[in-house]
Amino acid sequence: MLTPERQQLILKTVKNDHTSKIKRLVEVTGASESTIRRDLDQLEEQGLLRRVHGGASLRSSASEEPTMREKVTKFHSEKQAIAQFAASLVQEGDCIFIDAGSTTFEMIPFLKEKNIIVVTNGLSHLDALNTHQIKTYVLGGLVKHQTGAVVGAGAIQNLQQYRFDQCFMGANGVTLQDGYTTPDPEEAAIKQMTLNLSKNRYVLADHSKFEKVAFMKFSNLSEAEIITDYNGASIEDYRKKTNIKVVTT
Amino acid sequence: MLTPERQQLILKTVKNDHTSKIKRLVEVTGASESTIRRDLDQLEEQGLLRRVHGGASLRSSASEEPTMREKVTKFHSEKQAIAQFAASLVQEGDCIFIDAGSTTFEMIPFLKEKNIIVVTNGLSHLDALNTHQIKTYVLGGLVKHQTGAVVGAGAIQNLQQYRFDQCFMGANGVTLQDGYTTPDPEEAAIKQMTLNLSKNRYVLADHSKFEKVAFMKFSNLSEAEIITDYNGASIEDYRKKTNIKVVTT
DNA sequence: TCAAAATCAATCAAAACCATTCATAACTGT
């Protein structure tokens, strides 16, 4: 396999996985570890991805939402633990909604081979859902290219056709006073509507989201249960408002 | 084999493979390694391809990489020519539908920076539409992972919200008797409905699709105009049924 | 915190690949 072809394959794999280990890239390309490392060096130099210890991850571009950078690189293992617990709540035969966002994305590998139906507005989830053979419906509507989410009035309308056993939402801010918040008004509208259509409602939020407020509130705390790795002092105050599952990494 | 003929063959091979090893080009052309190297030097000087260690690859303008899909498609240059003409029909301000499929995919680069709205059921189109900054709506519905298309009853219903100035459809078979055909019944339903909602209707079909019949008919010949590179004897019979634009590569 | 495990950067020899040269073969125009 020639160098550019191999590097393309690496890029594609990393995009699909959001973050790939060296070992996986070795398997995918058939090249040696040394070669992969050299490729990653070059690709990083070109600004096409970002190296992290153990592999490579997507490079967050300036146009992405401010928190996306930290999301991808910083709290990966925490998010995985959160996502794993969330996925364990999904029963055979369930119809669930998975919100766009990096924490919810991490759920997908843990849903492998479950006999469920997933509805999502996160376009970047689709490849992974495909890889894991999960029956998927995508929400229709305007594509917000920056975040890879589907939004807009059409999406809201489309959404109302569905009813969910469970929904798993992301949030950029969680506080006692303002509940769950997110920067984008259109995405907030989607989240709001989704909560209305779901029997069991979960918000996945790592510790960095607590005591932060983003622009748009999409729900009160009591409307959904929280899955988080946050275990600060104030967690007991939150428990008075809603159910909280604290996972440990 | 004459030099220009050989160089054309090299170009064609590289385009088809996306990247070719010297060894492969030696096999394909029957020339010696030295000759291939000299050809590659010249072709690179003309800017027609890019030399890489071990062979040659397409000249990618500053990482125009995103889809590996191009690599596997047959008749790539023919499809590009068809797509280029199709894209030239799109006017500023148009709302158009682009069908899932490899030929229609090729239209996207040619739509760059046009002020239009695109609706599509082809999930693999989305990345490219994003790259080229085109305002995009995605159809909602069941994701058919195999082909990366959105299908199903929900999609049909979702589709009816839209009206299109133009639609550009793919087809797996085109015959005088059975019109346009495609293997998948659900995709056929989408195509049918889309044609009903569009003012101007085009089917993009390379020469390999002619005189072939697939499982599901989705329209009569007269319902859409054809854009193709096919210029066989029977083309005149087709002209009696509908408008046909024959492009040359 | 420390020790074990995993990952990394640096190095080096082998393999693959490349540019150059040169002799031969095939064209070209006279």
Next chain:
DNA sequence: ACAGTTATGAATGGTTTTGATTGATTTTGA
């Protein structure tokens, strides 16, 4: 036919890429 030009293929020695190894560094888990 003949001299001059061009294209070709083989041989050469130099260069780049590659994969394994090593010891340093980072992460992980207790």
